[in-house]
Amino acid sequence: MNRILVIAEHDGKKLNPATAKAVSCALAIGGEIDIAVFAADAAAVAGSAAKLKGVKRVLNIERAENAHQLAAALAPQIAKLAKDYTHLLAPSTTFGKDVLPRAAALLGVQQVSDIMKVVDAHTFERPMYAGNAIVTVKAPAMPCIVATVRTASWQACSEDGHAEITAAGTDAAIPQHTRFVELKADVSGRPDLQSAARVVSGGRGVGSKENFAVIYKFADKLGAAVGASRAAVDAGFVPNDLQVGQTGKIIAPELYVAVGISGAIQHLTGIKDARTIVAINKDPDAPIFQVADIGLVGDLFQILPELEQELDKL
Numbered sequence: 524m525n526r527i528l529v530i531a532e533h534d535g536k537k538l539n540p541a542t543a544k545a546v547s548c549a550l551a552i553g554g555e556i557d558i559a560v561f562a563a564d565a566a567a568v569a570g571s572a573a574k575l576k577g578v579k580r581v582l583n584i585e586r587a588e589n590a591h592q593l594a595a596a597l598a599p600q601i602a603k604l605a606k607d608y609t610h611l612l613a614p615s616t617t618f619g620k621d622v623l624p625r626a627a628a629l630l631g632v633q634q635v636s637d638i639m640k641v642v643d644a645h646t647f648e649r650p651m652y653a654g655n656a657i658v659t660v661k662a663p664a665m666p667c668i669v670a671t672v673r674t675a676s677w678q679a680c681s682e683d684g685h686a687e688i689t690a691a692g693t694d695a696a697i698p699q700h701t702r703f704v705e706l707k708a709d710v711s712g713r714p715d716l717q718s719a720a721r722v723v724s725g726g727r728g729v730g731s732k733e734n735f736a737v738i739y740k741f742a743d744k745l746g747a748a749v750g751a752s753r754a755a756v757d758a759g760f761v762p763n764d765l766q767v768g769q770t771g772k773i774i775a776p777e778l779y780v781a782v783g784i785s786g787a788i789q790h791l792t793g794i795k796d797a798r799t800i801v802a803i804n805k806d807p808d809a810p811i812f813q814v815a816d817i818g819l820v821g822d823l824f825q826i827l828p829e830l831e832q833e834l835d836k837l
């Protein structure tokens with residue numbers, strides 16, 4: 524029987540919704556599912572993890588070194604836990620992409636990245652060439668299959684479970700070469716880009732860091748998260764963690780509004796699974812219009828205020 528361990532992603536207080544998507548992938552693989560919560564105090568997160576559908580046990584691995592979710596600290600502990608499991612899964616987020624390859628290296632296996640679909644317990648579909656091709660990969664069963672789950676391809680599982688919560692631990696030695704110094708996090712109060720239902724992204728066409736205020740204002744009107752193209756990030760208009768695309772975040776919002784973004788293939792890779800795409804661009808031949816459900820041709824500095832006025836009327 525498959526025994527699957529899903530690594531919980533959290534901030535010490537709340538379980539990240541990406542974990543429920545990784546559990547959906549585990550359900551598709553089939554077997555007994557456990558979730559590992561690495562924390563200094565796991566109680567709050569474990570309570571949420573225990574409600575995820577189909578989860579048998581939540582393992583609380585509490586120790587002081589787990590307070591800040593450092594990949595270097597978690598990976599040796601995950602590798603030790605892996606001996607009891609056929610599969611190790613984590614969401615393909617910044618967290619999962621950081622921690623799981625390290626665990627795979629310690630186990631001496633190649634990681635399967637970005638599972639979009641489960642064919643069988645050892646065979647998976649994943650995107651390649653910026654999402655332009657889907658490859659079917661078969662992973663050897665021994666010693667353990669280590670895989671990240673493409674969150675845009677999976678719905679969160681339901682929360683009607685009643686898993687047992689149990690303390691667990693490992694005797695893994697934690698390397699001392701990496702230590703937590705400081706966390707600088709966005710305190711905007713806007714929705715999280717990776718899990719938001721609505722996202723407004725700005726591109727090079729926005730023109731400057733100061734001009735990005737129009738994107739933030741419009742996003743706030745919609746209750747949306749803010750994203751950006753790589754050109755906007757590289758130009759210093761916004762921080763790097765707002766980048767959407769092949770080398771940024773892969774997202775699947777209900778609504779994606781691309782403002783002053785041309786629609787390069789590397790950007791489109793990040794929004795393939797968005798439900799409705801609205802594009803605002805002054806160039807009628809911009810490639811973004813080929814994928815947009817709704818296209819508005821014109822100057823963004825004129826169109827956004829007009830849209831805001833219309834939203835105010837609702």
Ligand SMILES: Cc1cc2nc3c(=O)[nH]c(=O)nc-3n(C[C@H](O)[C@H](O)[C@H](O)COP(=O)(O)OP(=O)(O)OC[C@H]3O[C@@H](n4cnc5c(N)ncnc54)[C@H](O)[C@@H]3O)c2cc1C
Binds near residue numbers: 725728754766783786
């Ligand atoms: C290996 C690799 C990885 C990459 N990864 C990513 C990635 O993860 N994400 C990503 O986004 N890109 C990525 N890129 C870069 C990508 O190829 C493009 O260069 C980038 O997406 C372009 O960003 P942009 O659309 O904002 O800029 P541009 O292509 O310069 O487009 C700007 C658009 O704004 C429009 N515009 C200008 N002024 C206005 C106005 N006033 N009103 C309305 N419209 C206006 C223009 O008509 C134009 O279409 C990657 C590239 C490589 C090689």
